[in-house]
Amino acid sequence: MNPQAIIDGLISGSTIGLGAIGLTLTYSILRFANFTHGDFLAWGAYLTLTVAGVLGGLAAGLGAPVYPFSFGWGLPLAVLGGVALTVALALGLDRILFGRLRARGADTIIIVMASFGASMALRSLLEFIFTAKPAYFTKALQIANPLGLGMRATPDQLLVIGLTLLLVLVLHLVVTRSATGRAMRAVSENPALAGVYGIDVGKVVRVTWIIGAGMACIAGVMAGLLVQIRPYMGFDLLLPLFAAAILGGIGSIPGAMLGGLIIGLAEAFAVQIVGAEWRAAVSFVILVLVLMLRPQGIFGQRGA
């Protein structure tokens, strides 16, 4: 077994975990499996790419790589813009589609179906605007530095892992310690009662989209930075995201992260054992196993 699989797994697992956080939050607070979430990752990557292009046009120096990374200051700046635009996309979609269906009292599964239709439309719209050709944040090549024990990683990859852990920690503290987090947990248990307690449920819903879409954008940028940007990247990540969210336990942020890392590692090892072409099946196998053995997930409450 090649120890490099551990690093590869942690890196792709970080992206999956970060993406799954948004999915698990919308799932537990808005109470539906959002099939457009994967497309938020892809849109986040493309929107960030667009903002980076505009910034690069304004100030050419922003594109120059900052040692030891492969990208310049333009990218972190562009991520801020990309996050804002992805959040706007999610809030807009909630206003014109999901929010209306909720207000009408439509069944969960109708909202799931609407998210499925919207995800197809969003993905194809990306393909129409940017074509199916892959895009890249940077053309610079990076050398992977040895980490010991036969493992190597590029500075970009280490940054991704570090940033992910930091974001997860911050989010976890927000949800467990702050008033906003308390309100989110309350709405996830019982939205009607939350109103009776004086919580503005609409506001909690908006906060949920902001966190979810923001994390999705960052995860999309990470995936784009480490591999490439394609209109279908979000769709290809959707099953790993769902599997990670369910494995971790719906509603649990540390669970989603842990689920993401487990799936990333399992994929990396599976690639070495059975071949890269079966990579996508790993999430499915894990999903089925979880549903069979522990449907509430690692950190989930029973009866969820």
Next chain:
Amino acid sequence: MTALALTGLHAGYDRDLPIVKGVSFTVQRGEAVCILGPNGAGKSTMIKAIAGLVPCFGGEVRLDGTDITGLASHVLVGKGMGFVPQMENIFTRLTILENLQIAAQLLPKQDRAGRIDAMFDMFPDLGSRPRELAGALSGGQRQMLAAARALLTEPRVLMLDEPSAGLSPKLVGQVFDTLRRISETGVTLVLVEQNVRAALGLTERALVLVDGQLAHDGPADALHDGRLLGELFLGHRTAEAGS
């Protein structure tokens, strides 16, 4: 001084099938009123409509003279309306303290800790273990927490939907003792009850709702011997069987 006034209220889940059909009554400040009626009469729907949980299709609800018809439940809390739903009235996956902290969020920052402490003084059972999950509480203690949560923001009107539901007779006594204490502090109480005897022991005035309409509004004493109540309830039943 009128605390709560309903005028011709129509409410329900479906505009074509209102469950509450034109109910009017007023509750004076400091008064304790109990709403009785047979199963399915619309008591619960009416109180939920006042609390902003069920759509109103017509008529008006006023709180201290202000029109509050159709306002969202969280807005009403800020306006001085406290509501305790029948079941599932606390967040079981949050701690006792967190339950109260959420309610305290509506108060100015400097008042929050003081009000939470005041509630813990009033309900020592809760104050002794603030960091326990609310889901670990017994049925009676849950009702205490629900009442404490609603009282925390010092509402002018406190409405409770069947506080005795699912409790043993001993606990019902305890809950109603607490309600009496609350009423004595001057809070206006509106109570929906199935447990007629317990409710009539607490309130001076009783409303009887039958088939979404007000069938009786008067002193609770008049209902004590049960004959009038039986007539009102049974009268409804025969009418239903005939229709």
Next chain:
Amino acid sequence: MELLAYAAFFLTIALTYAIMCLGLNVQWGQTGLFNVGIAGFVGLGAYVSAALTTPDAAERIGGFGLPIAAGWLAAMIAGGVLALLVGLLTLRMRSDYLAITTFGIAVALQLVFQNAESLTGGAFGMAFIPRPFAGLQGQSFAFNLVNLALTVAVVAVVYLLLEHLLRSPWGRALRAVREDEVAAQALGKNPVLLRIQAFALGGAIMALAGAVQAHFIGFIAPGNYLPMMTFQVWAMLIVGGSGNNRGAVLGAVLVWAIWALSGALISEVFPADQQARAASLQIVVIGVMLCLILLWRPQGILPEVRSVSRHLGRRNKDT
């Protein structure tokens, strides 16, 4: 004459989609189960039937040269068994777990179609799938016409069978479970069992549709069974009217017509190098249409006859 031959060809393809729609209608329209893996079930049917009926081929296992009818039957069994397993796994849990799992099934089967070369022919797919009335292949009009007749017959049989089933006590129990699970349970119906049965029946019908389509075209490849197909079939049923079998057939023909016409339009209007890009607009349009219908006319063109299903409208708010 050529136009008529094309019309027959078009209708035959549309009707294979109608069979998928009828299968979905058992799962969604009658039972309220959300299957996001239709393409997987259809593909499974196509591959199973193809593997059994094609002539022996050196490069892969299978190729038993069995009659077409045997292929169809095996396809239905495979689809039904797969749906049964999925149902057993997920139907006790909340409704969107089924959606996620079926989505996963389609992804996993797609990988099998792509990668299990010794079984499926890999990315190149399988050719020489026997076509019904192959003797007429020289005369395209007659060939398309008899195949259309055959597909019409299959649709009719499935339609009549489903209509009969839905009027039976089983069908009534199914709707009862959908409308009010608690009440149905109190009457002694087992909701989970009924759902699993309906899901398996729907899966078998979808697989049959895949087999019929594969034998009509004579060639299959993994690219035929992308999530796109799932999406199209959903659009068809929602447009036509979920819960209504005639709506399912109407929706299939209508959406397929929109699809084919807009595809033709794109190839006329856009230059060759932009056509793939423009084709993605087609999907955008159908996706937006699906959302608009869910928002404005959730019952579709032909609403369900008995009662507009509750899960399309308001949920029970008494809880």
